[in-house]
Amino acid sequence: MPVHPSTDKKGIPHGLWTKCKKCEQIIFNKDLEENLKVCPKCGYYFRLGARERINQLIEDKTFTEHDADMIPGDPLSFPDYAKRSRAYSIKEAVVTGEGKLGGFGVMIAVMDFEFMGGSMGSVVGEKITRACEKAIAKKLPFIIVSSSGGARMQEGIFSLMQMAKTSAALARLADEGLPFISIPTDPTTGGVTASFAMLGDVIVSEPRALIGFAGPRVIEQTIRQQLPEGFQLSEFLVQHGMVDIVVERKEMKNTLIKLLTFFSAA
Numbered sequence: 001m002p003v004h005p006s007t008d009k010k011g012i013p014h015g016l017w018t019k020c021k022k023c024e025q026i027i028f029n030k031d032l033e034e035n036l037k038v039c040p041k042c043g044y045y046f047r048l049g050a051r052e053r054i055n056q057l058i059e060d061k062t063f064t065e066h067d068a069d070m071i072p073g074d075p076l077s078f079p080d081y082a083k084r085s086r087a088y089s090i091k092e093a094v095v096t097g098e099g100k101l102g103g104f105g106v107m108i109a110v111m112d113f114e115f116m117g118g119s120m121g122s123v124v125g126e127k128i129t130r131a132c133e134k135a136i137a138k139k140l141p142f143i144i145v146s147s148s149g150g151a152r153m154q155e156g157i158f159s160l161m162q163m164a165k166t167s168a169a170l171a172r173l174a175d176e177g178l179p180f181i182s183i184p185t186d187p188t189t190g191g192v193t194a195s196f197a198m199l200g201d202v203i204v205s206e207p208r209a210l211i212g213f214a215g216p217r218v219i220e221q222t223i224r225q226q227l228p229e230g231f232q233l234s235e236f237l238v239q240h241g242m243v244d245i246v247v248e249r250k251e252m253k254n255t256l257i258k259l260l261t262f263f264s265a266a
């Protein structure tokens with residue numbers, strides 16, 4: 001068995017094993033991948049990058065990416081923004097494109113929390129709007145998987161405008177009678193929750209995903225009350241009508257196929 005030479009402080013070799021953030025057990029990376037990045041020992045959900053999510057949902061070799069090279073401007077000349085936003089291995093906080101899901105053609109946008117906390121700046125808003133417009137032109141259902149800390153402060157008002165822009169595009173999709181399935185994942189907060197993530201015809205989430213506008217600490221300080229157990233987690237939101245379905249990651253694709261079948265018949 002090949003052994004990767006580099007180790008971290010605790011002597012765990014990189015590349016072969018991952019330590020679960022919840023149960024702290026050591027998991028063989030291959031087992032973690034096969035279990036769709038859910039801890040096989042305690043069921044903890046690791047966050048997925050946009051590519052990983054697309055690979056889990058979209059049929060092999062059917063994905064065509066759109067607007068892959070779009071990078072953000074720096075409208076406010078925000079200190080270090082231009083430099084910082086180019087330092088990532090991915091170009092922006094969303095990947096958009098089209099592909100097949102259970103034989104259905106779909107337009108899909110998947111956010112990536114790794115890129116500046118999945119924040120929504122002008123590129124995220126523009127790519128999602130273009131994907132929505134392509135869905136209208138091609139009469140395809142639209143799926144957005146969100147994961148975001150909210151609007152990107154480095155773009156100020158230009159970030160906030162994306163909330164209106166994406167919402168308006170989704171309203172046109174709805175006018176055409178095309179379905180929009182929103183999948184807010186852990187965590188989805190701020191301006192993304194306050195715009196497209198909550199506009200789905202159906203809103204599907206994963207277990208114990210944090211979804212909200214402001215964080216629990218801010219709310220507690222504002223209303224001076226203790227929040228109930230599990231507040232803002234997906235299961236709580238289903239009980240209170242903000243999310244329609246919570247499904248395990250291994251059931252996500254099947255659930256989407258069922259929804260797409262339902263919508264195609266309607």
Ligand SMILES: [Zn+2]
Pocket residue numbers: 020021022023024025039040041042043044
């Ligand atoms: Zn675990």
